[in-house]
Amino acid sequence: MSDHTRIETDVMDVARARALQATLGQMPTIEFGHRLPPFFHQIYFWDAQTPDKLGRDGHPAVGGFIPDMGLPRRMWAAGKLVFHRPLFAGARAERASHIENVVRKDGRSGPLAFVRVRHDIRQRASLVLSEWQELVYRPDEITTMTEPPTAPTGESAAETVRYDATQLFRYSALTFNGHRIHYDVDYARNVEGYDGLVVHGPLHAHMLMGLAERQQGDLTEFTYRATSPVIAGEEVTYCWKDGAVWARGANGRLCMSGQAR
Structure with a gap:
């Protein structure tokens, strides 16, 4: 656990929110003062590092906010969000982030480190959102994927x-996500061992949240866990039933599961 807290401020820019709507295949309708849909905060609070402070994979290099554990490959594996109040477009907000937990394990694919990061977002002096990210760090070499x-x-x-x-490129740009598996197909295949460009895990979570909100109204809590990557060009079906959500790959495999309340 770390006592270090990182504070970032950003304006919930309307143009950026409308660009995300367009990227998701929606009509850009957000205006100043509108409530932002769930997970739109992902396009704000960029971790803008200079090129010399990035790792080979395009992520900010470990050893700063995230400790260096000798495991350079990162995956966003799971998360939880608690929605306290609406987040409004056009207004300034503040995000406080700190590391809650670091656990090292030996998995079937080799050594792993699990890092839990908590973010609290405030707007107009009120807490609007609490988010927990579960990040997994792995060795640099290609590992065998387990059967989903x-x-x-x-x-x-x-x-x-x-x-x-x-x-995928537009979503990477809007979230300022430099991970090369999403836009550099040679890197994705030859370095990280994927079959092609990888669809962002947070993009699946984003789509599942939107589907859940359309079915059950405003969300108070959302949890999710990734289980299998989706490759660009592959069909993925986002599903909802009684608050349970999941993403199903073209061959019937489970790619992400979650719960919406």
Whole structure:
């Protein structure tokens, strides 16, 4: 656990929010003062590092806010969000971040480190959102992927999407995510061992939150966990039933699961 807290401020820029709507295939309708949809805060509070402070994968190099554990490859594996109040477009907000926990384990694919980061976002002196990110760090060499579980069926609502390289690039740009697996296909294949460009885990969470909100109204809490990557060009179906959400890959595998309240 770290006592170090990182404070960032940003304006919830309307143009950026409208660009995200367009990237997600929605009509850009957000105006100044509108309530931002769930997870739109991901396009703010950029960790803007100079090129010399980035790792080979495009992420900010470990050893700063995230401790250096000798495991350079990063994956955003899971998360939890608690929505206290609406976050409004056009107004300034502050995010306080600190590391809650670091755990090292030996997994089937080798040594791993699990880092839990907590973010609290305030706007107009009120706490509007608490978020926990579960990050996994692995060795640099390519590891064998484990067999993912099979996704449920029988959903009450669903949306099927097929992402292309342009959408992934735009989402990376809006979230200031430099991870090369999302836009550098040679790196994704030859260095990290994927079959092609990888769809962002947070993008799946984003789509599942939107689906849940359309089915059950304003959300108070959302949890999610990634289980299998989705490659650009592959169909993924976002599913909802009674508050349970999941992303199903083209071959029926479970790519992400979660719960919306």
